[in-house]
Amino acid sequence: MSKKKFVPVIIVLALVLALAGVLAACDKTEKEGVFAQAGIPVQDEYGFWGYVNSAGEEVIPFDYTWASPFDNGTAVVATAKTSYNVPDVYDVPDVFYLINSGGSRIAGPYAYAQLIEGGNYAIVAKAGSSAFSEGDVLYGIYDIGAAAMAKDFAYSSMSWDKEAGAVFAEADNFTYVWKAADLSDVGVRAGAVESGSGSQGYAYVWTEAADATDELNAYVYQIYDQENFGFTSVSGNDLTGSGYGWWCISSDAADGSGGTVTNYTFVGEKVVTTFPQADVVSAEAEEDMLLLTVTNAEGGREYLLFAANGTQLYSGTQKPVLDSTSGGFILEGENGAYTVFVQGLKFSFTLNAQSTFAGGRIYEDAQTEEVYYGYTYRQEAEDGTISVRLAAVAEDGTAYAFDPSVFGNKDFGGFVGGNVLVGSAGGRVGIADKQGNMLVECIYSDLRALDGGYYAAKLGNAWGVIKADGSQLTGFRFADMGV
C-alpha cells in the first residue's frame, strides 16, 4: 500500500522532466527574411493550406482552402463556405478571414480579402443586400491596427495599384483615389477610368466635359500622376489609345491668325511630353516605351524615346530600332558600343570587333528587384570557329560574362535571389553564383527566391524551402507554397 503513494509522484516528475526536455530542445528554426513572420503558407497532400516554420513543422493548422503570406503580422485565409457564414445567393466558393500570427481570426467573414501596402490595411468585400444580383458585392477597407473599417462597404469595385501606391475605388459612378499608405484622399473623379483597346495599361485617364467657354476643346482629360499623387488636367478634343497603355490627347489652340494649331500630348503613367502635331512625324508605342519621330527646329529628324514613367531614355538623330531579338529598341554606336532600351530601362555594353550581337532580353530578379539585360553574341576565333557566348549587364553597368566552359552544358535561366538560375536537361534547374560556380545542383523543377536568402524549391511533385548552400530546411512535403 505504501508503494502506491509514491507512484503518482514519480509519474508527475517524469512528465515534468519530459516537458522540460522538450522545451529545452528548443527552437532551432530560422527567423530571418520570409521566416521572420509567423510561418509560410503551404498546401498539404490533401489540398489544405496551413503555415509551417523553417523546419517544416506546422505552426498554424491545415484548416484552409487557401492562405496568403503574412504581412506585418496579418494574413488572409479562406475556408469553404458554410451555410451560416455567407448567404447562399451566388456561387462564392470561399469565405475569407484575416488571421493574426497566432492563427486567430481577427476579422471576417468576408466574400473577399486582400492585404495591401505593408499589411496595415485590407481590401475586404461583403455580399451585397440584393438576393438576386450576382454582382452585388461591396468593397471596403479594414484598418487592421484600429480593428475597424477605414472605408465602409460602399464601393462596387476596388483595386490596389501597388506600383502607383494608390487605391482606386468606384461608387455611384465616381472614382475615388486614395494613397495606399494612409488612405488619404488624392481626389475624386466622375465616372470610370477610360480604357483603350486591350488592357488599361499604364494610364489612368478620366474624360470630363469642358465648360462651355472653351470652344476648341470639348473635354478636360484628368490624368492621374502616378509619381506625384495628384491629377494633371489637359484640355483637348480627342483621346486616342495606342493599345499598349499609352494615350494621345489632341488639343487645339488658336494660332493667333485665325487658324488653329493642334498639339499632341502623350500620356503614360503621367503626362510625358507634348508636341505640335505638325512636328510629329510618327509615334510608336512599344510596351512601356514611346518612340517619337519629330522634326526639329532646323527641319531635321530627331528621335525621342520615353519610358512610361516619363523618363526620357534617348534623344538624338540616330533612330533606335525596334528589334524583337533585342526585346526592345537598340542603338548601335561606334566601336561596338550598344545601347538597348527594354521595358523602359536602358542598358549599355560593348562588343569587340570579332563579335556580333545575337539577341537578348530582360531578366528580373524578383526577390532583389534588380533588373539585368542578358544577351548572346557570336564570337569568331582566330581559326575561324564561331562560338556563342552569353553575357549580362545590370542597370548600373556592372557586366557579367557567363563562360560556357564554366557552365558546361547548362542553360542560363536568369537571376534569382542575387544568384543565377541555371537550367539543365529534363527541365530541372539549379543555382550558380554570378561567377558561374554551382551552388545547388540542377535537380529541382522550379526555384523562387524568398526574402532572407531562402529559396522555395519544387522537387518532383513536392515543394520545400532550401538555402543557397543547398541545405534543406522544411523537407519536401508540400503540394504548393504561397511564398
Place this chain on the structure above:
Amino acid sequence: MKKKVVIVIALALSVILALTLLAGCAKTTDSAFSQGMIAVQKDGLWGFADENGDIAIECKYDSVSPFYGEYAAVQMGSRSFLIDVKGNDTGIELASVSVDASVSVAANEDRTLLAAREKYTGLAGVLSTESGEWVIRAAYDMIDFLEGGLVLVTIGSGSGNYGLFDATGAEICPVEYTDCAIGENAVIMEKTVQGERVADVFATDGTVISEDVKIADAGTTKGGLAYYEYTTPATDTAAEKVNQVVPGMNWDKDTSVSELIEGTTSVYVTEDTATSAEGVTTTYSVFKADGTALFNGLTKAPVYYKDTGVLQIDRTAADATAPSYTYVDMKSGSALENVPNDFTVNGETPAISFMRLDDDSLYYAIGKEVFAMGNSTAVFTGAEDEEEVGVLAANVFVGATETGVTRIYNGTARVFETGAGEAFSGSGMSVDGAYFAVTNAEGYVALYKNDGTRLFGFDKEITDVSFAE
C-alpha cells in the same frame, strides 16, 4: 550401443533446432527466402510465411516486395511504405502506385540497396536496406542498378541527363552527362563541353579508365560491350580515320578495317573489311578475350542470342544439301560444331534448345537428351513418356509429359512428380532453380526444394508465392 548414441545426438540436434526456431533466428536469405520469410498470398492479400509455410507477417497487404535487408515494401490501398522484419510499419513512406499495380521497388544484386520512389516528391532515390536511410536522395526520374555495383541515375526521359553513384551512395559523376553506354566491360559517360563530345570511362566497379576523352560516338554492341569512337583528322597523306575503342578488351582499331560488333567480356565477334582489286570483302571472326581466334574468315554474320548468351554461326556450305551450324557459348568460348539444326525454326519446337543457368553454366537439349556445353555425353535422358526436358540447376533436371505431368530429377533419380490436378508452376520457381512451387486443383500452392523435399504443403492454404528477383 551405437543406436543409443545416434538417438541422443538426434535429440540434441532437434533441441538446438527447436531453440533456434523459438528464438526466431531462422534468417535464411537465399533465392526464395529473405530473413527466413517468403512472400505469400492468402485470401487475396499478401504477407509473409516462414520456411514451414506458417504465417509470420499477416496477409493484409495488396502487394509486397520480398524482404531486402531489414525491409520489405508493402502497399495497402493508396499507401505504400516499408515494414521491418517483425511486420512493423516503419513510417518510411513511398509514392503510391495505382491499386492494381504492385508496389514498385527494385533491389541491387546483393540486396544492400533499394531503389524506390519517395512519397511526396514522387521521385526515385536509393535506400539502404540496412538502415532505411536514403543514401541517394530521391531526386531522380529513374534509378538503374548496374552489374558491378554502380548506380545510374537519370533526370528526364529521352534527352535526359545521367549521373553515376557507387554502391555506398557516393557520387562518381554528377547528373550532367547527356548520354551513357553501359556494358559488362565498362560504363561510358558522355557530355558535351563547349560543343565537343567528351567521355569519362569507368570500369564496372567505378574505377576510372580514362577521363575527358574526345569522342565521335559511343554505344553498346548487341552483345553488351560498351565502346566509343574517336576520329583522327585527315592529313595530307591520310584520310580521316575513325577508331573504335572497347575499354577493357584491349581493342582500339580503325573501323574501316575491323570492327567489334558483338561480344561479352569473354568472347567477341569482329567484322573485318578487306579491299582488294576485286572489290570489298567483309568477313567475320570470333575471338576469346585473350585474342585467341576461335573462328576466322566467316562469310555470314553470326547471330547473337543475348538471352542465353549463345552465338549461332551458319556454316552451311554453298553447295551443301543439309544445313550445318556451330554454336558458341559466349561466356566460356566452348563451341558445338556440326549441328544440323537451327534452334530458331519459325513457330516450331526448336530441334536444339539452350538453357543458361544462374551460375552461368550452359546446357542444351536435343530431343530428350540434355548436354552440358563442352561435353558430348548426355547428362540426362528424359523418360519414355516425357516429351520435353530441361535443366533447373546443376544436376537438377525436369521432364514433362504430354499430359502435363512434371517430374524433377537429381541426376537420374526421380525426386518429385506432380500428382493428379497438380501443376508445376513455371513462374513459381526461384531464379537459381533451387526451389519450385506446385499448384493443386483448389488453387493452393506447395513449396519444394529441388531435391524433392517439401517445405510446406497445400494444407497451409497459400494461394501464391513470390520469390526475390
